[in-house]
Amino acid sequence: MGPGGGAEPVGPAQACPIAPVVDIVFSRWTTPILWALHAHGRQRFVELQRLIGTITPKVLTQRLRQMERDGLVVRTYHPEVPPRVEYEISDLGSSLAPLFSTLAEWSEANLGRVEQARRTFDDAAAGTPAPGPGAPRPRPDRRG
Amino acid sequence: MGPGGGAEPVGPAQACPIAPVVDIVFSRWTTPILWALHAHGRQRFVELQRLIGTITPKVLTQRLRQMERDGLVVRTYHPEVPPRVEYEISDLGSSLAPLFSTLAEWSEANLGRVEQARRTFDDAAAGTPAPGPGAPRPRPDRRG
DNA sequence: CAGAATCCGACGCGATACTG
């Protein structure tokens, strides 16, 4: 999502029907959280943190709160000592499963192509600046 | 994607097979760009900017460059005066179509539920702090 | 245990102005 918080395009950008969903479902941690919850079922806070691996409690709380608000996960608080809180996927969150499957399949099939494309692009960018300027483009900021 | 740039989880987060795809395909502007290109075919820079509506040339260039590097779009430079550049979806980019359809369908069917969940959550957050502390949580930073 | 509070850095993005 962008700096503006919610995505509410006023221009023709609204023609893209999936922009809102991106804001809701796809951030750095929402998919790993959803995935962990989907794969291992209801989990406690620390267990969830352990399952995901590197996420800090602060960020985990933030994402979890947002996802709870959006109705993707359900938080259950057990008033005990020590306190126990459990998170699980809601029905709404579960409805994303087929979507994630499609995504996983695409990844399985095409991630290699992306990596190959990157290599080709970077090689071309590093190799052609000497000859003729086939296309005037200073430098192609690479990330991967 | 996160501030760290590329997503390369070293921990159990790697168990989430779609995290890399999120980094590649889903940002604030990649989906609108892909959508516009998919809907209207090959387009020139300014036309693309107009179709999307609010994107600035700087950001459009950045995203386009990244997507070109990832092999999602193809840039064609025509050495003329004035210069003419055209962008179109690659085969790899087109392979995302079914994914986008699934996403659009989910949005159509469930976006209302998310909005409803938000209202319910916000109302509950604004209404229950007075009675008994059912779940000790200071304030639920709302966004929408 | 399940967070909250605080400080901090890095991007993504927006607005504006300028160029080959």
Next chain:
DNA sequence: CAGTATCGCGTCGGATTCTG
């Protein structure tokens, strides 16, 4: 036309510390 350069803001995310 198709970008590039510069500036600044806001948000996300990491690290650390503290609490009921």
